[in-house]
Amino acid sequence: MKARVFVTLKPSVFDPQGQTIADALHSMGYAGVGDVRQGKYFELELAAASADQAQALASEVADKLLANPVIESYRVEIV
Amino acid sequence: MKFSIVVFPGSNCDHDAYHVAKHVLGQQAEFVWHKETSLKSADVVVLPGGFSHGDYLRTGAIARFSPVMTAVGDFARSGGPVLGICNGFQILCEAGLLPGAMLRNRGLKFHCEHVNIRVEQTDTPFTALAAKGQVLRIPIAHGEGNYYAEPQVVSELEASGRVIFRYSDSRGEITDAANPNGALHSIAGICNPQRNVVGLMPHPERACEPVLGSADGLIMFESVLHVLSSQGAALSVGQDG
Numbered sequence: 001m002k003a004r005v006f007v008t009l010k011p012s013v014f015d016p017q018g019q020t021i022a023d024a025l026h027s028m029g030y031a032g033v034g035d036v037r038q039g040k041y042f043e044l045e046l047a048a049a050s051a052d053q054a055q056a057l058a059s060e061v062a063d064k065l066l067a068n069p070v071i072e073s074y075r076v077e078i079v
Numbered sequence: 080m081k082f083s084i085v086v087f088p089g090s091n092c093d094h095d096a097y098h099v100a101k102h103v104l105g106q107q108a109e110f111v112w113h114k115e116t117s118l119k120s121a122d123v124v125v126l127p128g129g130f131s132h133g134d135y136l137r138t139g140a141i142a143r144f145s146p147v148m149t150a151v152g153d154f155a156r157s158g159g160p161v162l163g164i165c166n167g168f169q170i171l172c173e174a175g176l177l178p179g180a181m182l183r184n185r186g187l188k189f190h191c192e193h194v195n196i197r198v199e200q201t202d203t204p205f206t207a208l209a210a211k212g213q214v215l216r217i218p219i220a221h222g223e224g225n226y227y228a229e230p231q232v233v234s235e236l237e238a239s240g241r242v243i244f245r246y247s248d249s250r251g252e253i254t255d256a257a258n259p260n261g262a263l264h265s266i267a268g269i270c271n272p273q274r275n276v277v278g279l280m281p282h283p284e285r286a287c288e289p290v291l292g293s294a295d296g297l298i299m300f301e302s303v304l305h306v307l308s309s310q311g312a313a314l315s316v317g318q319d320g
Contacts, residue, residue, distance in 0.1 A: 016182070
């Protein structure tokens with residue numbers, strides 16, 4: 001089973017990289033692009049018997065290592 | 080006194096810290112590889128600067144799970160003085176031994192320059208010989224030094240006097256222009272509630288001899304020697320009595 005984990009900075013945390021990308025897009029003429037937030041994407045191969053078990057395992061490793069709860073939040077998709 | 084300097088794959092200021100302890104201060108110093116589980120009867124533990132594990136994932140995120148970090152946690156909880164410099168500070172934050180986290184510098188630039196920091200508190204093992212308000216000229220070298228914590232955590236740090244160093248101008252004024260990375264409240268260094276674990280982004284070990292342009296960092300190492308010697312003297316007086 002596979003999991004996709006998306007880690008992003010919390011909305012309350014300033015993202016200077018996202019801001020720089022937004023500024024670049026604006027200077028390229030993309031006035032239709034608003035705010036940009038940069039994040040990280042992980043693909044995990046999991047040994048799990050069920051989607052629930054995979055979800056629990058992916059969440060556990062995201063809590064422990066993939067995301068820093070001080071500044072980041074994450075979302076898990078099982079595929 | 081014995082300084083144990085932890086070496087992670089990618090540490091690159093370990094030899095600077097060793098040099099200060101061994102050759103500038105004439106103390107014992109030993110490197111401790113991150114796979115080890117003992118700190119080799121350390122009196123002081125230094126987590127040096129560098130790019131542990133290539134800064135992969137997040138700065139300090141992998142290093143905090145190194146076997147030696149269990150011993151560092153035990154040493155810290157038993158009251159032993161721990162100094163985390165730059166990447167060492169980031170590792171202490173990831174390990175939960177200090178609160179908060181470091182974001183990418185505002186402006187995204189890696190800053191490698193001398194800055195001024197103001198000593199905010201002198202009741203830690205690493206600032207005992209400094210004066211409150213004293214300005215130290217110390218180099219920084221980091222891309223992720225923008226200190227962040229939830230507002231209530233920062234309030235708690237301020238209320239309990241746990242902000243130990245702040246970026247300032249040469250006169251000790253805290254200004255936005257003197258803040259190189261956007262750190263909240265111009266925070267350059269903090270300590271834990273017990274005050275024995277101190278982390279800071281600037282590099283005091285690179286400023287311990289005049290030939291390096293500044294010897295202002297030496298006071299942090301001299302302070303911990305002074306504090307430990309005083310404790311040792313008090314202890315032996317107690318034992319005699």
